[in-house]
Amino acid sequence: MELDEIRHAISDTDQQLLALLAKRRQLALAVADAKLAQNKPIRDQKREQELLVSLIGQGKPLGLDAQYVTRLYHVIIEDSVLQQQAKIQGQLNGTDSPAVRVAFLGGQGSYSYWATQKYFTRRAERIIEQGCDSFNEIVQAVETGHADYALLPIENTSSGSINEVYDILQHTRLSIVGELTHPIAHCLLGLPGTDLTKIRQVCAHPQVIAQCSQYLQGLSQVKIEYCDSSSDAFNRIKQQQDPTVVAIGGEEGGQLYGLEVLTRDLANQKDNVSRFIVVARKPVTVAKAIPAKTTFIMYTGQQPGALVDALLVLKQHGISMGKLESRPINGNPWEEMFYVDVFANLNDYAMTRALEELNKITKFIKVLGCYPSEDIEPTQVTAG
Numbered sequence: 001m002e003l004d005e006i007r008h009a010i011s012d013t014d015q016q017l018l019a020l021l022a023k024r025r026q027l028a029l030a031v032a033d034a035k036l037a038q039n040k041p042i043r044d045q046k047r048e049q050e051l052l053v054s055l056i057g058q059g060k061p062l063g064l065d066a067q068y069v070t071r072l073y074h075v076i077i078e079d080s081v082l083q084q085q086a087k088i089q090g091q092l093n094g095t096d097s098p099a100v101r102v103a104f105l106g107g108q109g110s111y112s113y114w115a116t117q118k119y120f121t122r123r124a125e126r127i128i129e130q131g132c133d134s135f136n137e138i139v140q141a142v143e144t145g146h147a148d149y150a151l152l153p154i155e156n157t158s159s160g161s162i163n164e165v166y167d168i169l170q171h172t173r174l175s176i177v178g179e180l181t182h183p184i185a186h187c188l189l190g191l192p193g194t195d196l197t198k199i200r201q202v203c204a205h206p207q208v209i210a211q212c213s214q215y216l217q218g219l220s221q222v223k224i225e226y227c228d229s230s231s232d233a234f235n236r237i238k239q240q241q242d243p244t245v246v247a248i249g250g251e252e253g254g255q256l257y258g259l260e261v262l263t264r265d266l267a268n269q270k271d272n273v274s275r276f277i278v279v280a281r282k283p284v285t286v287a288k289a290i291p292a293k294t295t296f297i298m299y300t301g302q303q304p305g306a307l308v309d310a311l312l313v314l315k316q317h318g319i320s321m322g323k324l325e326s327r328p329i330n331g332n333p334w335e336e337m338f339y340v341d342v343f344a345n346l347n348d349y350a351m352t353r354a355l356e357e358l359n360k361i362t363k364f365i366k367v368l369g370c371y372p373s374e375d376i377e378p379t380q381v382t383a384g
């Protein structure tokens with residue numbers, strides 16, 4: 001067969017595969033309804049294990065090795081679980097809507113833009129994008145009713161917690177209603193034909209600069225220009241048309257501005273992942289069928305053992321903590337506000353009791369939100 005004929009056959013096959021994946025997704029949504037009716041959790045890892053063992057067995061005579069089948073179905077099953085969670089949460093909280101207005105950092109092509117697409121494509125037919133130049137502007141858009149949701153980066157595996165967002169959470173009336181993690185592959189992007197040896201200036205968001213600090217230390221004689229977002233950095237390169245000026249951001253985003261990849265994988269951590277939170281004016285209830293996280297802030301006071309006593313309350317109620325962060329309290333120098341993520345549903349009896357006790361022993365405590373956990377740990381296949 002001629003190359004074009006073979007490619008035509010591949011495209012036909014891919015079209016069939018897409019139709020089957022769409023059908024599988026619809027079936028998974030039907031499973032969600034059935035499980036809800038039977039009061040069963042969305043995640044059924046015994047079923048996943050059986051499925052993977054069976055698929056690996058079916059793949060073998062077809063020449064599809066176990067690693068390939070497992071990797072493929074981890075992606076398919078993760079999507080299935082997240083689709084089901086989004087459906088159930090939309091029904092429970094009445095947040096199913098044809099269009100949502102979402103405020104996020106930057107414009108088309110920024111990391112927050114892609115994370116917004118990833119999160120809200122499961123939840124609405126249409127996303128009305130509101131690109132903003134600062135975290136404060138994002139939060140104000142929701143507080144003033146100009147947007148329904150805000151998506152904010154809160155931590156990154158290379159640069160750690162994003163303090164500005166933690167500080168905003170201390171003072172906003174908004175609730176955390178969701179979370180997602182998104183891989184961030186930082187590339188050096190420039191005008192087509194840029195000569196790497198002639199670079200004099202790098203444009204990027206401060207968070208991106210922090211995540212690529214080791215790479216940037218290796219670039220001598222290069223000026224760093226801080227931008228409001230990755231899309232802002234891309235736009236500057238496009239406007240300036242100066243081949244000695246480059247940006248750091250995502251490949252797909254750069255392509256939207258006609259930039260090409262000069263170098264890849266610039267982040268300090270090989271697996272460079274950002275965690276984003278989604279905030280809204282109204283808190284959500286998390287269905288029992290879905291694993292939940294609750295985030296709260298507390299000021300324990302500075303008496304000896306104050307923090308330990310508070311954390312012991314969680315331990316006494318069998319509540320696992322995901323993250324503990326501390327930030328200065330505005331106006332109270334040297335006094336710290338603690339941010340605590342726990343793996344618990346706000347409506348769990350244990351969580352209710354723990355919060356009652358924490359209310360008694362802390363000087364201040366506020367729940368920022370209870371939301372579905374989107375950490376879908378892939379099911380490992382044990383040898384049959």
Ligand SMILES: O=C(O)C(=O)C[C@]1(C(=O)O)C=C[C@@H](O)C=C1
Pocket residue numbers: 028031032042043044045047048051076077080081
């Ligand atoms: O069969 C189920 O229980 C489903 O929810 C479907 C499915 C899948 O996509 O295959 C998804 C999540 C479960 O953990 C198990 C399997």
